[in-house]
Amino acid sequence: MRLVGTVGVFFFLLWLGSSVVAKANPDVDAAEDPTFLEYNNAGEIRDPFEKCNRVMFSVNTYFDGLFLKPVTLAYTKVVPVVYRGMVSRFLSNWLETFDVFNEVLQGHFIAALQGTARFAVNSIIGVFGLGDPATLLGLPHFRQDVGLTLARWGVPPGPFIVLPFFGMVTLRDTVNMVNFDHRFYPATTLSETERDRSFFFSVVDRRAQLLDAESVLDQSVVLDRYEYVRDAYAQYRAYLVQQRQYVEKILPPARSLAKAACYNRDFIADRVIGVLAPLRKNKTCCAPCFLAEEG
């Protein structure tokens, strides 16, 4: 009985999440469109401590090459990419509740609902978040943290700082160093050694995700690595702050679960169920999709 209740609540949340998305689809006025106006000053950042930052940047790079990078390279060599993906999705799912908390603080209640639905879907269907079926159902992940919440509340980014070990932040984003997520992080229920292990994995996982970006950086022509990375960081943070504006437009116009599933049928076929892959080649689709397309 309890199981039925849980499943019911879960599907209700899912339905809520995907049906609410359909409504929000505002037409933006052409001339004063923010997307085009904001473009020109994206990624401007104040850097009064540049000299000091440059030194710290090279120190960090040096120690990274000495310790973290070799460990990460070993990790990517030993563990196949499929399992690495599972690790990062698992860790990200763990912090989904924290994302939801921040969405609420920012007044994005719809997004909070979607995040909750995501957490439910990924924990149950995705087996503890090892997979990410929620994205396929039209509920993509949006990264949140306290720094972004402060940004939403109007706190300016402040000067740019390079911290030892933690790397680049703006003054506002240093709040992310404080362990706010402590209460939301299920690691609090773990023993001391397990917590250390999970921390180790999250650091290595993050570094591993940066390896690709780093290799792109190495292959491209850069006049000044420090300036390049700093400006990229600034633009990335600005993007995360603004991403909420785009959510309504980014998400598929999902009227119902079936339609969302239909919209994403290629990806479902590719990712979740390998069995469906041949179907995709034949350009056929499952029954609910036909219904959704006709209706």
Add this chain to the structure above:
Amino acid sequence: MSRIVVFLSLFFSIWTGTATVLVDSAATKPDTLVTSVAQRVIETIKQDRSVHRTSQQTGARVTAAVMPCFDFLRMTSLALGIPWRQATPSQKERLSYEFQTLLIRTYMAALSQYTDQQVKVLYTHQVDQEAQVKTLIVGSTMKDLNVDYRLHQQAGVWKIYDISVTGVSLVLNYRQQFQTQVRQRGLDGLIATLADKNRVQHGQSQ
């Protein structure tokens, strides 16, 4: 009789010729242009990898494939910012040539990580002559990558003038560096540095 045949065949060849040209330029909408460009680059990289071409050859092939779809002059002006106004036409031309080489290499490097993935258009936003296309590069294993394109219409043809990867614009990201260089060594100094860097990078990737 033969005259009619000649006339007809001439007419048909011209007609089909213009028809294909029209399909290539005017009929292309921003989103289809973007996907076709990304797809073409990915295809070229994949092909060349299987026959073990050098990265130099691949670069040339990719350049040839995507050249008409990009507006490099506008890209360069955006990357340089204010100093662009004082640049002479020849400086503009040289700078945009070097910047083009640099950008294509970066774009290739970014896409070559994602050759077994698909490009999916999330949303297109068009205002008069300007458009923004958000795409997602989706793969089975790696995290999805948000790649956004900015386009504008010139004489009825859509051209890409910026690509940003998870919000980081390939073009604007050079502005600070370019302006620092211009302040220190002047515009010609910047062009020389870029040319040098392009050559060095080229040697390394061989």
